[in-house]
Amino acid sequence: MFWAAHFLAGLAVVLAWPAPVALSRAKWPTRAPFTAMILWQAIALAGGLSMIGAMLVWGLDPLGDNLVEALGRFGEMAFANQPVDTLGLVHVFALSAAGLLSAHLIFTLLLTYAKIRGQRKRHRDMLNLLSSPAVNRPATLVINHPTPVAYCLPGGARSVTVLSDGLLDLLSPAELDAVLVHERAHLHQRHHLLLWAFAAWRAALPWLPTSQLAQRAVNELIEMLADDEALKRVQEPVLARAIAIVASGSLPDQQGDFAHGHSLAVTALAPGATPDQDAGATLNRIRRLLTPQPPLSLPQQAAALGASGLLLVAPTLLLVAPWVLG
Structure with a gap:
């Protein structure tokens, strides 16, 4: 899983900086806004998955040859209250960072929803008074x-x-x-x-x-x-x-x-x-x-949509079967 963690980390860096900068400067999205929307979603989802996945795979590396096996072993250790001597300080740090980042993203998603819902409720109350x-x-x-x-x-x-x-x-x-x-x-x-x-x-x-x-x-x-x-x-x-x-x-x-x-x-x-x-x-x-x-030609749209699919598939495969990379 060592190489899988490095590939995920590299992909996270690419999707965090050069990829969004390049897409934001591209001229073609105005010709195919739906396709561009799909690609932006793929970049965001794959970037978050790669970021969390790199830390998770790195942290669990000593416990198995793939993520499923390592997670099973980690669960056994946690529930049986076994010592975690297998994990070094850097692995514990990586697992903690993955957990904290995941919790932060989920909490922010829910908090944003609550804020938006409150704004809409207040706005609707105003409309009830001021509109016909x-x-x-x-x-x-x-x-x-x-x-x-x-x-x-x-x-x-x-x-x-x-x-x-x-x-x-x-x-x-x-x-x-x-x-x-x-x-x-x-x-x-x-x-x-x-x-x-x-x-x-x-x-x-x-x-x-x-x-x-x-x-x-x-x-x-x-x-x-x-x-x-x-x-x-x-x-x-x-x-x-x-x-x-x-x-x-x-x-x-x-x-x-x-x-x-x-x-x-x-x-x-x-x-x-x-x-x-x-x-x-x-x-x-x-x-x-x-x-x-x-509008974009069919091959151009297919290429953009294919890239979107590849962005979502690649991190998933690396997480589920990182043993493919050795």
Whole structure:
């Protein structure tokens, strides 16, 4: 298991720095946002698995030729209260680090979920007081505010899309239809779950380039996915104008009210976003619509998806059967 630990550690380093940096600078994700989203998820999952797995395999190396055997031996020692003379100080340290990191990631994931759920509850309570149902538009609320605002509030069967009077006054019927389809796409495609996971990943490891770059990229990619859904109903210039109008109200006022023209799923789950990043993402979305690029070819998409699958399979094989490497 010695070589398996080194391979996992090397893979963790690659996925923590050069891989996310290279993907964040690539131009092709705007041509295939779904494929890019899959690849970002694979990098994050494989990176975490490799990081924890390297420490786990290193710590259990003296107890067996593979992880299953070593874990069984470690369990016997723990339950039988046997001495752990086989394990040196470095192995105990590695096992402790793997356990602490795993607990930290799980705890941060749950804590982030609790915070987001609390934010949504408070926001929904405010909406109950300050909004009214939209006429002839189910699961849509209207708030009395002059700033162009459109966002979705996830909540299962209670999910709603929120619009402002200011937005309704500015949009044409086609543009309003595009905005509604866009926001509902966030809900139907469960984008809030992706954002929750990546927000927790960044909160747990804020110093890691993977967590920072991935959250920023995923925020932008889900908007592009929702844009693609809206394009099934309207033409590119119509959607681009609607995006520009909504984005004009993207900066919150001093009271922190509803004046933030992006999806609540993004602003609530990714509190680290800055106005400059939001503005840059909006410009990228509009540029993508007004100067469309050809989609990735099938071989290119297959290569990206294959790389995603390989990233997930390789650490798993090294953990389950590290004896393959000697």
